[in-house]
Amino acid sequence: MQTFGKFSTNFDIEYLTEQYIYIQESDEIIDIAQLEDMLKNRRKTVAGTIFLYNPTIAPVGYNTNTKLVSQGFVFDNKFHELNFDNNCNVFSSAIKNGYRGKLIEIKYLFNINRPDIEPTPILEEFDKDLGGYNSNQLTRYDRELNYQDYLNIRLTGKFVFFGSGNKYDKHHKNIIAYARNLSAQATKLGKEVAFMYDNNYDAKESQEIAYFLPPVATGKLKDVRANAFKKAFATFPPSIIKVS
Numbered sequence: 068m069q070t071f072g073k074f075s076t077n078f079d080i081e082y083l084t085e086q087y088i089y090i091q092e093s094d095e096i097i098d099i100a101q102l103e104d105m106l107k108n109r110r111k112t113v114a115g116t117i118f119l120y121n122p123t124i125a126p127v128g129y130n131t132n133t134k135l136v137s138q139g140f141v142f143d144n145k146f147h148e149l150n151f152d153n154n155c156n157v158f159s160s161a162i163k164n165g166y167r168g169k170l171i172e173i174k175y176l177f178n179i180n181r182p183d184i185e186p187t188p189i190l191e192e193f194d195k196d197l198g199g200y201n202s203n204q205l206t207r208y209d210r211e212l213n214y215q216d217y218l219n220i221r222l223t224g225k226f227v228f229f230g231s232g233n234k235y236d237k238h239h240k241n242i243i244a245y246a247r248n249l250s251a252q253a254t255k256l257g258k259e260v261a262f263m264y265d266n267n268y269d270a271k272e273s274q275e276i277a278y279f280l281p282p283v284a285t286g287k288l289k290d291v292r293a294n295a296f297k298k299a300f301a302t303f304p305p306s307i308i309k310v311s
Contacts, residue, residue, distance in 0.1 A: 068159035070149045070173075071102050072124065074135065074180065075212050076142050081135055082212040083122040083180045086149070086173040087113075088158055090166040099146050105170055114169040115224035115258070115304060117158075118249065120232045120281060121177040121184055124152045131182065153283045157293050161282075165303035172223065176231050176246060178213050185232075190239060197241035217245070217252045226304035227253040229262040229279035230296070246277035261305040263295050270307050280310060 072086040089097055105112040125131045126147035129138050196206040235243050253260050263280040264273040284292040295310040
């Protein structure tokens, strides 16, 4: 598997604005030019979308220990091959048959490229931003670079798999509504919506409240969650899976 992304920056804040993973047919490696050729015919080459919470990832040759700008990275609005993060490690072992030779787009609730934003005061700012997002009010974080315009979102491929999270603070009502709206819009656009859930809610309730377990966990849940994700992607399109 390979992964590629585009980065942007505004007011010293760095965002990952586009990302794709490529599931190889065998052991072939594609370059940026081949990726861009595939994206010219995305209706045939992009199988679907995986939604996650936020990125912490760097181009090959760079790291996530400090901001990319401090490492000399040039924000050129071009694709760069990326190092694997924890999500990519799970994806590379889980997504195989039925997806080979295809791209999968990776989207995020929040595109800000930094670790540990949950829980932090940043979420208070996100919640405030989202409260005025649809009324064209000014936002603290770049409205185009950080957030998904769910009413005008482009979703290519047959499915959307949501692994965008399940631990939202109840007082962050705008964030919860934002996650729910993205799921509802994917359904409205005719995409097969899949996700993982557990004993806290049934599948219908989980989709209604945007309770979508992320593929990466720690401790005793690490292997359980990774195995459930692999089971979800054992089919094409991926399946709704209860994690037990």
